[in-house]
């Protein structure tokens with residue numbers, strides 16, 4: 009997936025021109041589509057009018073940043089997942 013990286017080490021999956029951490033220019037970078045689950049939250053009572061999936065996983069992309077992904081799968085910490093981009097929304101599934 010496409011993102012941006014700064015020489016200070018800051019990484020984001022957004023296409024950012026300026027680093028929010030240090031103010032330097034960022035360059036485009038391709039990150040892996042795979043990552044590791046850092047934490048996983050299962051939402052048991054969804055708010056009204058919200059559609060599934062509503063479970064959330066914090067995923068550390070292999071060579072990239074940490075991102076929040078929606079999922080309808082049961083995940084565990086340290087599990088390897090594939091991250092799928094759908095516009096600015098991300099989901100993940102076990103591999």
Ligand SMILES: [Zn+2]
Nearest residue numbers: 014016027030
């Ligand atoms: Zn920076």
